[in-house]
Amino acid sequence: MNGTVEPILTVEHLTMRFGGLVAVDDLSFSARPGDITALIGPNGAGKTTVFNCITGFYKPTVGMIRLAHPDGKTFLLERLLDFRISQRARGSRTFQNIRLFQGMTVLENLMVARHNPLMLASGFTLFGMLGLRTFTNAERAAIDMAKYWLDKIGITSRADDPAGDLPYGAQRRLEVARAMCTEPVLLCLDEPAAGLNARESAELNELLLFIRAEHATSILLIEHDMSVVMEISDHIVVLDYGVKIADGAPAAIRDDPRVIAAYLGVDDEEIADVEAEVGT
Amino acid sequence: MSRAAHPGKRPLDILAALKSAVLAALVAFGLFSLLIGLRTDQGPTGALVLTERFGELGAFVAVAFVGVFLRELLLRDKRIDIVRFVPPVVTAAARRIIPFVGPALLVFALVVPVMFFHNRYLLDLSIQILTYVMLGWGLNIVVGLAGLLDLGYVAFYAVGAYSYALLAQNFGLGFWICLPLAGILAAFWGVLLGFPVLRLRGDYLAIVTLAFGEIIRLVLTNWQSFTGGPNGISGIARPSFFGLPFTDGEGGFAATFGLEFTPTHRVVFLYYLILALALVTNIVTVRLRRLPIGRAWEALREDEIACRTLGINTTNTKLTAFAIGAMFGGFAGSFFATRQGFISPESFVFGESALVLAIVVLGGMGSQIGVAVAAAVMLGGFEFFREFQQYRMLVFGFAMVGIMIWRPRGLVATRMPSVFLKERKIVAAEFVAEGRG
Amino acid sequence: MEIFVQQLINGITLGSIYGLIAIGYTMVYGIIGMINFAHGDVFMVGAFLALIAFLALVAIGVTAVPLALFLVLLIAMALTSLYGWTVERLAYRPLRHSFRLAPLISAIGMSIVLQNYVQIAQGARVKPLPPLIQGGYTLIDNDVFIVRLSNVQILVVVTTLALMAVFSWVIARTRLGRDMRACEQDLKMASLVGVDVDRTISLTFVIGAALAAVAGIMTLLYYGVIDFYIGFVAGVKAFTAAVLGGIGSLPGAMLGGLLIGLIETFWSAYFSSEYKDVAAFSILIIVLIFLPTGILGRPEIEKV
Incomplete structure (x- = not known):
């Protein structure tokens, strides 16, 4: 691999225990800037736990998670409070079960994502109360950014409808757009294609590829849908029972016998046979 | 009552209604027997004395009986839904009035x-x-x-x-x-x-x-x-x-x-x-x-x-x-x-x-x-x-x-x-x- | 030292009463996740029912105290259970799938109803009852202090222990207990596997009310005076006890009850009796800050 580029995300020796259960065991991997990195593995492999550690919902038992900005600033995520990860370190995420603000409109959802810049522009509410220009300008800019993303995900016409009223696929895309409105350096997507039909899934792929192409945002995603993973990711990390079993480019992962074994549930002894079959 | 006679509606089931009413009356009797049926007051010596109020108790039980009986008879399986009784014209008018309620x-x-x-x-x-x-x-x-x-x-x-x-x-x-x-x-x-x-x-x-x-x-x-x-x-x-x-x-x-x-x-x-x-x-x-x-x-x-x-x-x-x-x-x-x-x-x-x-x-x-x-x-x-x-x-x-x-x-x-x-x-x-x- | 022993005895007695009421809160919260705000008033109704039942029994000639007490216990438990059942049926069951604040507001409404109902039916004045159970044991008697353990106190603690034993057995061993535990885990799932959820919830309220009735009788015997307002303060403190012990946990409710009882009596003895409730509530706040799920409550892992 290209060792000259500094990785955007470096996870080192990450371990997460819940009581006696080891959900993630000494996991190390890194994600390069501009890449779409996929974290895959069978159910219960610990993928979401890794996400929760990266985005600050869990404090890892052991380990270090470093996020490096293109300008050289680095953040140790395991030391930051969850909201600071989005605010300072610019790591944003979506959820497996969509977490939109259902009772707020689509536009409001995107405006909430602009909370921090708007708070600053409103002089922590004071300028906003007075209706000063700095705030109204910032608000207009936020609406423009929202419009941009609404256009990209194709729901501009529904901007004033409650988010809970959107079809499922649009809700998924809105959640991605909302995360993008925080202008993240790293976007973590937890099974963004779950429950989508083929067409919606294709639309989502397009959106992710657009983000990679047009924005300085690297993507880390958890996904079950192999067609999505293989089609769009640049780099894949495979977890099984909290342990990394493979790490590499999609083509290499596709043929990795350990990955096949993990997915098909083959015993350890049989891996040798599988390896022989695949011809490695 | 006319509703009950309407075809398609379930027929009156007096027996079931009576059963519920008797049950309600029993519950009411249990609830009210001591607290309504008897009243405690401080007597002249300072100790509590009891006064009987069996008439009131009877009234409470009767109300429970009649109330449940009528409800079972007339409104069975239906929740009272006031919104349903409001004609659509009124709702439409209300919607138009709403923006003016505040200023008014x-x-x-x-x-x-x-x-x-x-x-x-x-x-x-x-x-x-x-x-x-x-x-x-x-x-x-x-x-x-x-x-x-x-x-x-x-x-x-x-x-x-x-x-x-x-x-x-x-x-x-x-x-x-x-x-x-x-x-x-x-x-x-x-x-x-x-x-x-x-x-x-x-x-x-x-x-x-x-x-x-x-x-x-x-x-x-x-x-x-x-x-x-x-x-x-x-x-x-x-x-x-x-x-x-x-x-x-x-x-x-x-x-x-x-x-x-x-x-x-x-x-x-x-x-x-x-x-x-x-x-x-x-x-x-x-x-x-x-x-x-x-x-x-x-x-x-x-x-x-x-x-x-x-x-x-x-x-x-x-x-x-x-x-x-x-x-x-x-x-x-x-x-x-x-x-x-x-x-x-x-x-x-x-x-x-x-x-x-x-x-x-x-x-x-x-x-x-x-x-x-x-x-x-x-x-x-x-x-x-x-x-x-x-x-x-x-x-x-x-x-x-x-x-x-x-x-x-x-x-x-x-x-x-x-x-x-x-x-x-x-x-x-x-x-x-x-x-x- | 003597004061300490005496306050320990008093605190445990008071704590037993709180614990009995707290169980009602903790069970209902465990199963349907609502604060049954009217529970304190159900306890008050229980105390009134016991008082009137006792007077009525005396009026018809049952004067032997043990027999009268036994009958009072049965009558008060039965009728208070009926109140618990009715409150659930009228004010909570129609709101089972309503929004989250609805049952709480409804419960506050029911609490107001019960208080005013008793006030109207029985008058606002305090109701005194001469002590039925007298005597006790002098544990320590030096010239300065006398430490006494009264028979009422023994009765309160022994009855509480006995009820707790019976109750733990019900939860652990019977069909009803299993249904209740199933409902506590997952209401929808429980109904899918054939648990009669409505019936189980009703019975939870009935059991909670019956235990509150016992607490009402204990209060009547221990203090010898009740009024229509005792439910609020006792209810808030018992709920505090339930939260302190870890809401949803039965041993927690008892432990919380004892702690609140002890805090209150010791604070009264060593500091000032005026601020005993302040002490109890402050401890609640402090405990929740450091142990947000109470002492015996299960820690909640945030699912995202």
Whole structure:
């Protein structure tokens, strides 16, 4: 691999225990800037736990998670409070079960994502109360950014409808757009294609590829849908029972016998046979 | 009855209805046999003596029997749905009227003292209603917008009242200096309470705020030397018209403006004062809703975890909601103190918190108009049943239960978006969350 | 030292009463996740029913105290259970799938109803009852202090222990207990696997009310005076106890009850009796800050 580029995300020796259960065991991997990195593995492999550690919902038992900005600033995520990860370190995420603000409109959802810049522009509410220009300008800019993303995900016409009223696929895309409105350096997507039909899934792929192409945002995603993973990711990390079993480019992962074994549930002894079959 | 004869409807089942009615009568007998059927009174020796009231007991049981029998017969399998009986024309008209309700109410509120200048009783009632409108709007920020359940709101009302009373008495400060101080102190207490407890969720927060309200009341009751204990504080400075006292004779408000002296001047002044305070509360709330902080409150109510991933400092956001809500409670409190001229811990019991919360919930959490209407209905209803002194609280309690069953989300359950691209569409109630805090 | 022993005895007695009421809160919260705000008033109704039942029994000639007490216990438990059942049926069941605040507001309404109902039916004045059970044991008697353990106190603690034993057995071993535990885990799932959820919830309220009735009788015997307002304060403190112990946990409710009882009595003895409630509530706040799920409550892992 290209060792000259500094990785955007470096996870080192990450371990997460819940009581006696080891959900993630000494996991190390890194994600390069501009890449779409996929974290895959069978159910219960610990993928979401890794996400929760990266985005600050869990404090890892052991380990270090470093996020490096293109300008050289680095953040140790395991030391930051969850909201600071989005605010300072610019790591944003979506959820497996969509977490939109259902009772707020689509536009409001995107405006909430602009909370921090708007708070600053409103002089922590004071300028906003007075209706000063700095705030109204910032608000207009936020609406423009929202419009941009609404256009990209194709729901501009529904901007004033409650988010809970959107079809499922649009809700998924809105959640991605909302995360993008925080202008993240790293976007973590937890099974963004779950429950989508083929067409919606294709639309989502397009959106992710657009983000990679047009924005300085690297993507880390958890996904079950192999067609999505293989089609769009640049780099894949495979977890099984909290342990990394493979790490590499999609083509290499596709043929990795350990990955096949993990997915098909083959015993350890049989891996040798599988390896022989695949011809490695 | 004609409905029952209608084809397609289920036939009358008198036997089943009778069975339910007998069951209800038995339950009623069990419930009321001792508490209604017998009455305990202190006899001449001080010991309790029993009086029989079997007639009343019989009446209660009979009512239960007949009531359930009729209900089973006529309304079986149907919940009473008042909305169904309203013809669509009326609903359509109501929808068109809604935007004008607010301004109409405001105009009405402005002319009340003119219309009812000689009706002192009505003016006093209006002042009381407006006080609760203001309290409701203040609590609405915490419960309705931020979705944090606060069962001890009366504590901030108390802090405001006592701050004003004590500052006015000990330092001779005037109302207009004390008012902001009382608000700041109440907000300070809000932050003080909020800081440790706001990470608690749901009902834990509810019970801690309840405990806090009780602590404040108990301290006010027991700290004799500072607060006057159960006797409270009397002789609190009455408000003046920017320095002109409402007194008869030279230098008073009436004399200065060449009016004939009447004590009603002060009442009218108090009326406009509380109206202004309530309107300030409303304007601030409406403006805050359109600012990032207000949007963050509502987002917090919808989904706290999502808020955190968007970089919102949820603790600070909750604290500001708590503090601003508390501040308005404090303002209302100092108004209460100056209006009454006397305060005691009696005025700040849990029942007050429950009443304000009931107003917010009945009005529809988050809706300003709904809260105002609910306050008027609630307190107006209270006054209406004044003759039935002891029964009115009973009716109030049943009304709370009934409203929750009939309209659990209050009068106005829908939500107005804070920002829009093309048109402001009302968000239907079923999408709006109620908060986990 | 003598004061300490005496206060320990008093605190345990008071704590037993709180614990009995707290169980009602904790069970209902465990199963349907609501604060049954009217529970304190159900306790008050229980005390009134016991008082009237006792007077009625005396009036018809049952004067032997042990027999009368036994009958009072049965009558009060049965009728208070009926109140618990009715409250659930009228004010909570229609709101089962309503929004979250609705049952709480409804419960506050019901609490107001019960208080005023008793006030109207029985008058606002306090109801005194001469002590039925007298005597006790003097444990320590030096010239300065006398430490006494009264028979009422023994009765309160023994009855509480016995009820706790029976109750734990019901939860652990019977069909009903299993249904209740299933409902506590997952209401919807429980109904899918054939648990009669409505019936289980009703029975939870019935059991809670019956235990509250026992607490009402104990209060009547221990203090000898009740009024229509005792439910609020006792209810808030018992709920505090339930939260302190870890809401949803039965041993927690008892432990919380004992702690609140002890805090209250010791605070009264060593500091000031005026601030005993302040002490109890402050401890609640402090405990929740450091142990947000109470002492024996299960820690909640945030699912995202």
